[in-house]
Amino acid sequence: MYALIDCNNFYVSCERAFQPELQNRAGVVLSNNDGCAIARSQEAKDKGIKMGEPYFQMKETHKDVWVRSSNYPLYHDIMLRVTSIIRRYFPDQEIYSIDECFCDLSGYEYMDPEELALQLRAELLQCTGIPVCIGVARTKTLSKIANRIAKKKYKERGVFFLSSLEDEHEALKQTEIGDVWGIGRQHAARLINIGVDNAYKFTQLTVGWVQLYMTIVGVRMWRELNGESCIPMEYIRAKKKGIGTSRSFGKAETDLSVMLEALATYTSIAALKLRNQNSVCAKINVFTHTSMFADPKNRYSVGLDLKLEVPTSSTSELIKAAKYLLRRIFKPGYRYQKVGIFLMDIRPDDQVQQSLFDTKVESRGKLITALKAMDSINRKQGKDSVRMAATGYERKWTMKQENLSRGYTTNIRDVLVVKAK
DNA sequence: TCTGGGGTCCTAGGACCC
DNA sequence: TCTGGGGTCCTAGGACCC
Numbered sequence: 001m002y003a004l005i006d007c008n009n010f011y012v013s014c015e016r017a018f019q020p021e022l023q024n025r026a027g028v029v030l031s032n033n034d035g036c037a038i039a040r041s042q043e044a045k046d047k048g049i050k051m052g053e054p055y056f057q058m059k060e061t062h063k064d065v066w067v068r069s070s071n072y073p074l075y076h077d078i079m080l081r082v083t084s085i086i087r088r089y090f091p092d093q094e095i096y097s098i099d100e101c102f103c104d105l106s107g108y109e110y111m112d113p114e115e116l117a118l119q120l121r122a123e124l125l126q127c128t129g130i131p132v133c134i135g136v137a138r139t140k141t142l143s144k145i146a147n148r149i150a151k152k153k154y155k156e157r158g159v160f161f162l163s164s165l166e167d168e169h170e171a172l173k174q175t176e177i178g179d180v181w182g183i184g185r186q187h188a189a190r191l192i193n194i195g196v197d198n199a200y201k202f203t204q205l206t207v208g209w210v211q212l213y214m215t216i217v218g219v220r221m222w223r224e225l226n227g228e229s230c231i232p233m234e235y236i237r238a239k240k241k242g243i244g245t246s247r248s249f250g251k252a253e254t255d256l257s258v259m260l261e262a263l264a265t266y267t268s269i270a271a272l273k274l275r276n277q278n279s280v281c282a283k284i285n286v287f288t289h290t291s292m293f294a295d296p297k298n299r300y301s302v303g304l305d306l307k308l309e310v311p312t313s314s315t316s317e318l319i320k321a322a323k324y325l326l327r328r329i330f331k332p333g334y335r336y337q338k339v340g341i342f343l344m345d346i347r348p349d350d351q352v353q354q355s356l357f358d359t360k361v362e363s364r365g366k367l368i369t370a371l372k373a374m375d376s377i378n379r380k381q382g383k384d385s386v387r388m389a390a391t392g393y394e395r396k397w398t399m400k401q402e403n404l405s406r407g408y409t410t411n412i413r414d415v416l417v418v419k420a421k
Numbered sequence: 422t423c424t425g426g427g428g429t430c431c432t433a434g435g436a437c438c439c
Numbered sequence: 440t441c442t443g444g445g446g447t448c449c450t451a452g453g454a455c456c457c
Contacts, residue, residue, distance in 0.1 A: 030425090031424080031425035031426080032425050032426065033423090033424090033425070034423085035423075035424050035425060036424050036425070038425065038426095052424075052425085053424090054423070054424045055423075055424080056422075056423040056424080057423090057424090059423095070425085096456090096457085097456080097457045098457075099457080100457080181455095181456080182454095182455065182456080183455085184454060184455050184456085185454090185455095186453085186454065186455090187454080187455085214454095215430095215431060215432070215454090216430095216431075217430070217431065217454085217455080238429095240428080241428090241429080242428075242429090243427095243428095244426080244427065244428080245426085245427085246425095246426070246427085247425085247426080248424090248425070248426090251422080251423085252422090291423095291424080292424080293423090293424065337424095338425095340426090400423090
């Protein structure tokens, strides 16, 4: 048996946990740059506010809806609290995303999974303020379906258990094909075309058909929905094979020097992630583009790769390479919306093939030592206490975050003070 | 004026090897 | 009339996830 624990409207719930005045009211959390809605309260969903709905439109049509800018440090910290409580109940835990985790319930055969799930849910609500729904079933994909039904039909109780084959079939029949984990728009359209509009009908297709049109990925889903577990738990977070960092500018940018500073900043973030997983990268990609909503003749979207002579995790080397690439692809006269970097060809830092023509072997060693010292200072003193000069001083490009909540659990100045009467 | 930011896996096809 | 058979690696693109 597997359990899928999924936080309800997670970002919205995080905001509400510290701002009770937001309870029971329609509200949304906005994407970076306050661009569009990425999390909605139930009340906001009921009003018809869509995922991804642009804020500038919503402002006009829904004046009574509260909004917050996204506050990722807060959400991340709350997630750590939630998962640590879950771990006390079910130690075999895979953290699947910021707001959901799978648990392997093997070994719990003689206990009542439903009862445990109800207890866990109550404790999470009390200790973190975050409401969750829990689905329990024979495979991960079925537990996703169970979770979905818990959210839709048993929200108050918050737990749904597929305990028999009949339950499973009933649940599959209730689940629209496009709502199955792993079926996106393309596959849904093709399936509906041949009359397969729910998950149950999908399980009745031949495995040959599924393999032909949906590859091995589809076959795994098909088997999971038929009760055969074949998507393994991943207890240890795998190292990233690619690391990207990009942001939209607060407003359209035309100045190369400003863009270079922003890019240096994003490169610093990506390089830190690289060092934190003890890796180096051998290839980088820099990209930039104008708004996709601009007049087509004013649109420009471009990216360029660079293979590095010697793989590295050094911020300064990566910044140098990134700036070179941006200078190559930048064309004056456009109003750029975003710039970013993607680190590729990532490998362990203890398996670096030296270059015969590398003249900087010794200085590179010293550089990495210095960077590790920088990382350590920033861990103790707060991020960006020490940073590269190339990341600039004025930072004119920064994101719009006009409705940012406080760092209630991550910044000592923002911790709530409770007064007793 | 204003529309997010990350990732994963799979397949086909081309370049290249012997 | 007629021009092999087997690999590997890399890349681009598509589909999906949150």
